[in-house]
Structures are given as structure tokens and as C-alpha cells.
Amino acid sequence: MSDPDPQQSMEALASPRVRAQLDEDLSPRRLALRRIAAANRLLIEDMVGTQVDPGDLDAVADELEALGERFRHDRPRSTYEGMAEAAMAGGAIEAFFDHSPLIGLANPLAPPIRIEMGEELVTGRVTFGAVYEGPPGCVHGGFVAAAFDEVLGTAQTYSGAPGMTARLKVDYRSPTPLHVPLVIEGRFTRREGRKIFTEGRILDGDTVTAEAEGLFVTIDPTKFRELAEGFDRRIAGDQADDA
Numbered sequence: 001m002s003d004p005d006p007q008q009s010m011e012a013l014a015s016p017r018v019r020a021q022l023d024e025d026l027s028p029r030r031l032a033l034r035r036i037a038a039a040n041r042l043l044i045e046d047m048v049g050t051q052v053d054p055g056d057l058d059a060v061a062d063e064l065e066a067l068g069e070r071f072r073h074d075r076p077r078s079t080y081e082g083m084a085e086a087a088m089a090g091g092a093i094e095a096f097f098d099h100s101p102l103i104g105l106a107n108p109l110a111p112p113i114r115i116e117m118g119e120e121l122v123t124g125r126v127t128f129g130a131v132y133e134g135p136p137g138c139v140h141g142g143f144v145a146a147a148f149d150e151v152l153g154t155a156q157t158y159s160g161a162p163g164m165t166a167r168l169k170v171d172y173r174s175p176t177p178l179h180v181p182l183v184i185e186g187r188f189t190r191r192e193g194r195k196i197f198t199e200g201r202i203l204d205g206d207t208v209t210a211e212a213e214g215l216f217v218t219i220d221p222t223k224f225r226e227l228a229e230g231f232d233r234r235i236a237g238d239q240a241d242d243a
């Protein structure tokens with residue numbers, strides 16, 4: 001992973017999203033989980049449109065099923081279970097971002113988007129591979145929206161009182177290509193009470209492929225804890241039902 005830009009302010013580096021993408025101070029377990037995710041990501045990418053001989057496909061499926069057994073768990077688990085170890089690594093919230101479906105280095109579904117925070121602009125850098133295909137050779141519109149949610153979700157933190165996405169409007173200006181380095185820009189524009197307004201765009205070189213406006217609503221930080229605890233209770237309830 002490349003070194004952080006020396007121009008980045010300490011404040012930006014303190015951002016959980018940015019810190020979550022550094023390899024500093026990570027336990028061997030978390031580094032290994034990131035490595036497993038990277039291998040898994042590559043596997044998923046290569047699997048789409050594979051040229052494996054049709055006669056070998058069942059054998060490959062056997063291998064994958066056997067490997068899958070090593071990771072098997074029979075009910076959903078909260079990614080918040082990583083918190084204790086993340087705390088050892090210097091910040092509990094990082095565990096959440098490590099598993100983020102958009103930026104998480106330990107989540108094979110994440111492209112991942114690399115987040116940088118400037119003085120006023122958030123920049124996401126990403127190359128979407130074949131697994132994100134919608135129109136031929138282009139990124140599925142839902143993933144375009146998800147990318148905006150992530151980058152604008154970071155930009156809203158400049159308000160000093162972040163919250164949850166209430167509304168996301170996307171204008172698709174031109175097809176967003178696969179296999180091309182894209183830049184996603186996000187800005188915090190203004191705050192009205194609990195409402196935080198943001199805007200952004202996706203660039204393929206000089207071409208704007210999509211623009212977005214995001215409205216976030218400031219929430220009490222304890223709401224996140226309540227969401228996590230509610231999920232844990234749901235899982236515990238499922239376990240009791242199974243017993």
C-alpha cells in the first residue's frame with residue numbers, strides 16, 4: 001500500500017475512513033484477513049467470464065466448497081465482533097470500515113475505493129472490475145450510487161456533525177466505464193440544522209460520468225450503538241429459537 005500523502009493534514013489522517021486503509025498498527029490477524037480478502041476479490045473478478053475448461057468446472061466447484069467449509073458459520077454475524085481487536089489496533093471504529101462493502105480492505109466485495117481527504121474535497125479513487133458490470137463494459141448504476149453514498153458520506157463529516165443518508169440523487173451523465181481509474185469527488189456544501197448537504201461527481205479523465213447530491217441528517221452517535229446492539233439481540237434471538 002502506498003504511503004499517505006505528506007500533504008494530508010493530521011486531522012485528515014485521524015479520519016476513521018482514511019486510517020482504516022492504512023496498514024499501520026494492525027495485528028497479524030487483521031493483516032491476514034486483508035490478504036485473504038484481496039485473494040478472494042481477485043478470485044471473484046477472475047471467476048466472472050472464466051475460461052476454465054467446462055470439464056474442470058465441477059472439480060473447481062469441489063475445491064471452492066471445501067475451502068468454504070473452513071469459513072462456514074451458520075448464521076449472520078455482526079462485523080462489530082471485531083471491535084475488541086480493533087481497539088488493540090488503535091481505534092474501535094476501524095473494524096467497521098475494514099468490513100465496509102465499499103472501502104473495506106477485509107471485505108472482498110469492496111472494489112475497494114481509496115479515500116483521501118483534502119482541505120475541502122474528498123477524493124475517492126477506484127477501478128471497477130468485471131463483477132460490477134451493468135451496461136456492457138460499464139459500471140452498474142447501483143454501484144455508482146453506492147460509491148457516491150460512501151464518498152459523500154465522508155464529505156459530510158466536514159460538517160462536524162455527521163449522520164445518516166436521508167436522500168441521494170444521482171444524475172447519470174454518461175456511461176461509467178469498467179477497468180478504468182475513476183475519481184470520485186465529494187464536497188460538504190452547507191448545513192441547516194440537522195440537515196447536511198453534499199455534492200459530488202465521478203470523473204473518467206475529464207469526462208463527468210455522474211453527478212450526485214446527498215442529504216445527510218445528523219444523528220446522536222448513540223444511535224449507531226443502538227443499531228449494533230439491536231442486531232446482536234436479533235442474532236441472539238435467532239440462536240434461542242434454534243435451541
Ligand SMILES: CCCCCCCCCCCC(=O)SCCNC(=O)CCNC(=O)[C@H](O)C(C)(C)COP(=O)(O)OP(=O)(O)OC[C@H]1O[C@@H](n2cnc3c(N)ncnc32)[C@H](O)[C@@H]1OP(=O)(O)O
Nearest residue numbers: 149153162163164165166167193194195215217219220221
Ligand atoms: C459518531 C457518529 C458517526 C456518524 C457517521 C455516519 C457515517 C455513516 C454514513 C453511512 C451512510 C449510509 O449508508 S446510512 C444507510 C442508509 N440510510 C439509512 O438507512 C437511513 C434511514 N433513515 C433514518 O434512519 C432516518 O430517516 C433519518 C436518521 C435519516 C432521519 O430521521 P430523524 O432523525 O427522525 O429525522 P427527521 O426528523 O425525520 O428529519 C430531520 C430533518 O431532515 C429532513 N429529512 C429527513 N429525511 C429526508 C428526505 N429523505 N428528504 C428530504 N428531507 C429529509 C426532515 O424533513 C427534517 O427537516 P427539518 O424539519 O429539520 O427541516
